[in-house]
Amino acid sequence: xxxxxxxxxxxxxxxxxxxxxxxxxxxxxxxxxxxxxxxxxxxxxxxxxxxxxxxxxxxxxxxxxxxxxxxxxxxxxxxxxxxxxxxxxxxxxxxxxxxxxxxxxxxxxxxxxxxxxxxxxxxxxxxxxxxxxxxxxxxxxxxxxxxxxxxxxxxxxxxxxxxxxxxxxxxxxxxxxxxxxxxxxxxxxxxxxxxxxxxxxxxxxxxxxxxxxxxxxxxxxxxxxxxxxxxxxxxxxxxxxxxxxxxxxxxxxxxxxxxxxxxxxxxxxxxxxxxxxxxxxxxxxxxxxxxxxxxxxxxxxxxxxxxxxxxxxxxxxxxxxxxxxxxxxxxxxxxxxxxxxxxxxxxxxxxxxxxxxxxxxxxxxxx
Amino acid sequence: xxxxxxxxxxxxxxxxxxxxxxxxxxxxxxxxxxxxxxxxxxxxxxxxxxxxxxxxxxxxxxxxxxxxxxxxxxxxxxxxxxxxxxxxxxxxxxxxxxxxxxxxxxxxxxxxxxxxxxxxxxxxxxxxxxxxxxxxxxxxxxxxxxxxxxxxxxxxxxxxxxxxxxxx
Amino acid sequence: xxxxxxxxxxxxxxxxxxxxxxxxxxxxxxxxxxxxxxxxxxxxxxxxxxxxxxxxxxxxxxxxxxxxxxxxxxxxxxxxxxxxxxxxxxxxxxxxxxxxxxxxxxxxxxxxxxxxxxxxxxxxxxxxxxxxxxxxxxxxxxxxxxxxxxxxxxxxxxxxxxxxxxxxxxxxxxxxxxxxxxxxxxxxxxxxxxxxxxxxxxxxxxxxxxxxxxxxxxxxxxxxxxxxxxxxxxxxxxxxxxxxxxxxxxxxxxxxxxxxxxxxxxxxxxxxxxxxxxxxxxxxxxxxxxxxxxxxxxxxxxxxxxxxxxxxxxxxxxxxxxxxxxxxxxx
Numbered sequence: 112x113x114x115x116x117x118x119x120x121x122x123x124x125x126x127x128x129x130x131x132x133x134x135x136x137x138x139x140x141x142x143x144x145x146x147x148x149x150x151x152x153x154x155x156x157x158x159x160x161x162x163x164x165x166x167x168x169x170x171x172x173x174x175x176x177x178x179x180x181x182x183x184x185x186x187x188x189x190x191x192x193x194x195x196x197x198x199x200x201x202x203x204x205x206x207x208x209x210x211x212x213x214x215x216x217x218x219x220x221x222x223x224x225x226x227x228x229x230x231x232x233x234x235x236x237x238x239x240x241x242x243x244x245x246x247x248x249x250x251x252x253x254x255x256x257x258x259x260x261x262x263x264x265x266x267x268x269x270x271x272x273x274x275x276x277x278x279x280x281x282x283x284x285x286x287x288x289x290x291x292x293x294x295x296x297x298x299x300x301x302x303x304x305x306x307x308x309x310x311x312x313x314x315x316x317x318x319x320x321x322x323x324x325x326x327x328x329x330x331x332x333x334x335x336x337x338x339x340x341x342x343x344x345x346x347x348x349x350x351x352x353x354x355x356x357x358x359x360x361x362x363x364x365x366x367x368x369x370x371x372x373x374x375x376x377x378x379x380x381x382x383x384x385x386x387x388x389x390x391x392x393x394x395x396x397x398x399x400x401x402x403x404x405x406x407x408x409x410x411x412x413x414x415x416x417x418x419x420x421x422x423x424x425x426x427x428x429x430x431x432x433x434x435x436x437x438x439x440x441x442x443x444x445x446x447x448x449x450x451x452x453x454x455x456x457x458x459x460x461x462x463x464x465x466x467x468x469x470x471x472x473x474x475x476x477x478x
Numbered sequence: 479x480x481x482x483x484x485x486x487x488x489x490x491x492x493x494x495x496x497x498x499x500x501x502x503x504x505x506x507x508x509x510x511x512x513x514x515x516x517x518x519x520x521x522x523x524x525x526x527x528x529x530x531x532x533x534x535x536x537x538x539x540x541x542x543x544x545x546x547x548x549x550x551x552x553x554x555x556x557x558x559x560x561x562x563x564x565x566x567x568x569x570x571x572x573x574x575x576x577x578x579x580x581x582x583x584x585x586x587x588x589x590x591x592x593x594x595x596x597x598x599x600x601x602x603x604x605x606x607x608x609x610x611x612x613x614x615x616x617x618x619x620x621x622x623x624x625x626x627x628x629x630x631x632x633x634x635x636x637x638x639x640x641x642x643x644x645x646x
Numbered sequence: 647x648x649x650x651x652x653x654x655x656x657x658x659x660x661x662x663x664x665x666x667x668x669x670x671x672x673x674x675x676x677x678x679x680x681x682x683x684x685x686x687x688x689x690x691x692x693x694x695x696x697x698x699x700x701x702x703x704x705x706x707x708x709x710x711x712x713x714x715x716x717x718x719x720x721x722x723x724x725x726x727x728x729x730x731x732x733x734x735x736x737x738x739x740x741x742x743x744x745x746x747x748x749x750x751x752x753x754x755x756x757x758x759x760x761x762x763x764x765x766x767x768x769x770x771x772x773x774x775x776x777x778x779x780x781x782x783x784x785x786x787x788x789x790x791x792x793x794x795x796x797x798x799x800x801x802x803x804x805x806x807x808x809x810x811x812x813x814x815x816x817x818x819x820x821x822x823x824x825x826x827x828x829x830x831x832x833x834x835x836x837x838x839x840x841x842x843x844x845x846x847x848x849x850x851x852x853x854x855x856x857x858x859x860x861x862x863x864x865x866x867x868x869x870x871x872x873x874x875x876x877x878x879x880x881x882x883x884x885x886x887x888x889x890x891x892x893x894x895x896x897x898x899x900x901x902x903x904x905x906x907x908x909x910x911x912x913x914x915x916x917x918x919x920x921x922x923x924x925x926x927x928x929x930x931x932x933x934x935x936x937x938x939x940x941x942x943x944x945x946x947x948x949x950x951x952x953x954x955x956x957x958x959x960x961x962x963x964x965x966x967x968x969x970x971x972x973x974x975x976x977x
């Protein structure tokens with residue numbers, strides 16, 4: 112009996128897509144329901160941010176870099192400011208450090224909440240996206256109290272933060288911390304324990320630690336494979352070494368681990384925020400540096416732990432008030448690079464779950 | 479990084495220039511030594527740099543530079559290696575066979591700076607359009623479009639009032 | 647002359663049944679949006695008419711006046727035929743569903759048989775739509791949809807066979823009548839009527855699962871998963887043809903709700919002075935609410951897991967159910 116000849120077809124996912132991942136274009140070659148090859152095409156959101164940095168002062172750059180990873184803006188600002196502070200050897204006052212940590216961890220919670228909603232949407236549950244927005248709205252309100260803006264806060268400055276937070280911010284944050292544990296339970300009961308969700312996520316995909324390190328995965332994905340590495344612990348910056356928090360680590364490296372780690376990280380971030388609130392000292396919120404900084408000639412590289420992974424900025428300064436070269440090392444950029452290996456041999460429906468787990472934000476992929 | 483390891487590297491590669499920049503040990507290698515140095519840094523058990531954190535290009539007007547940051551999860555030390563290429567001879571060996579991280583980073587450096595990575599499996603433009611002319615991040619490319627950089631357009635140049643220049 | 651008036655009467659009754667069916671589909675559309683919105687802590691349509699009551703009418707008008715686009719490479723004749731094949735059988739079923747003891751247009755003796763026979767025609771329409779659209783997405787969606795529907799036809803029919811055996815007839819009216827007798831009495835007062843849900847609980851479970859999969863409702867709505875294939879087999883359709891697919895889908899969901907009421911929950915029977923029609927609609931809409939509830943809560947099952955469920959789990963279980971029921975009846 113003659114063999115039935117089957118053809119591979121090429122299907123395009125994106126760039127405009129009803130799914131949540133921004134302008135990501137995947138050229139997928141399918142053999143039936145199995146993926147044989149993926150070619151990711153990016154650059155739809157390329158705004159040549161790094162070239163613009165070379166023509167803007169450092170204070171202006173902070174406003175621009177907010178727009179790179181627009182979901183976690185505070186982390187972008189921190190990543191940019193750190194090498195500048197290293198070059199200039201600035202001592203950031205304690206109150207500024209605590210405020211920075213508090214806002215960054217609140218931003219991490221907000222980011223992981225959106226992951227929860229978007230991931231649920233990709234798996235097919237339409238309601239989590241609406242529920243997570245309730246808490247995100249509260250967080251947006253807190254950011255507005257602190258920084259004046261909801262989404263692109265432009266709040267951190269070289270040497271500290273822009274201005275002191277009002278009293279409502281501190282009381283609002285305390286109230287948020289109280290309410291959040293209850294909401295987190297609700298989210299877990301809606302999605303995490305659901306049978307269908309478990310079947311869709313357990314055992315799907317396998318992130319192997321050796322491969323992950325080789326391909327440049329960092330953050331929750333690397334921790335899902337079982338490798339306990341967090342920049343906040345491994346190379347502490349600001350005053351993270353004074354806080355008491357755990358690093359959740361997965362065992363299987365499957366989609367469920369990558370999901371569950373982010374839910375656990377939200378709890379840990381909440382712990383950090385509570386500790387920061389209780390220990391917040393009085394004092395100045397900015398070191399005595401001019402707004403228009405001129406770092407000495409040299410280069411610096413500093414990295415932080417963003418919700419997506421290791422975010423770093425390589426800064427080359429030529430002594431003027433504009434950076435000579437500021438390269439943003441974006442974790443999502445490398446995660447998209449790992450997509451061909453990750454998706455090969457998977458079902459189409461699993462591919463959606465796997466790309467969702469990478470949680471790419473095209474703003475930082477393309478810059 | 480421990481001083482004896484620095485010595486080990488400089489002994490093995492006598493042409494490599496070592497300097498210290500803040501908390502990083504920087505090794506500036508020649509064009510041919512760059513990939514050998516990277517291989518050495520990855521392969522040696524007491525160096526064991528398994529994580530390539532970042533690879534970027536920088537334009538220093540006279541020359542282009544490739545900067546690579548490496549980190550070791552096992553030994554918890556980091557290093558920065560560099561190499562210089564020129565606009566006339568922009569070729570340098572690719573590090574993709576050592577760390578797959580460099581795949582996308584090198585494509586970006588080619589796209590935006592024009593550094594050619596010999597041995598890269600698929601060197602094509604990644605962030606700019608596929609038919610982009612030139613390499614946008616170089617310092618001689620202006621930030622805003624002016625007439626010379628209307629790189630690709632459907633309408634003839636005469637429509638814009640241009641009577642001479644590229645594209646006419 | 648007599649036969650002409652009879653034909654006229656039947657035609658009138660048929661039109662009335664179709665009109666009632668259409669009206670209920672419209673109510674279903676409105677309910678779906680409002681109930682899902684409520685479960686997502688939001689309002690749903692509020693502007694078109696008070697509380698958005700005129701929204702489905704606005705949607706229908708919008709769909710009808712849109713431009714009818716046919717892809718250049720599509721097979722025009724098949725492209726136009728597909729929605730008709732997918733829609734007409736679903737609507738034909740309204741003629742056989744009894745909403746009360748005497749309110750049925752065609753009380754067929756082979757009620758359930760006819761019903762499932764009609765439902766099996768729908769995947770043909772979906773396949774034709776996927777093929778004739780000349781688009782990769784539609785083809786994949788069409789194949790998925792047809793495969794899913796065909797896989798669940800057998801468990802669907804098999805799960806109802808227990809009920810049919812207990813009632814002794816395929817006719818829908820007879821099945822409801824067989825549930826009128828009391829099951830549990832306490833001093834002359836009927837506590838539990840002989841509804842087949844009490845006699846065939848597993849049968850109901852299998853039926854409901856198979857019905858959800860057959861009509862492609864969540865959690866089995868993989869063929870129309872937005873995040874993957876845009877709209878699946880109906881991607882290339884617009885205007886009236888799309889409206890027909892849409893109507894067919896919602897009509898199917900409504901019919902399976904009505905069928906579960908007829909087969910397992912006593913149809914139009916209910917205590918007290920409330921007329922049977924009202925009971926029937928109350929029960930049907932309880933199921934409709936449940937289906938919508940499932941939609942807003944559950945994630946969706948992957949296509950191969952779906953196939954596994956249909957062939958490896960539901961099919962053997964429904965066959966066992968038939969054997970056990972038959973055995974218990976004979977004893």
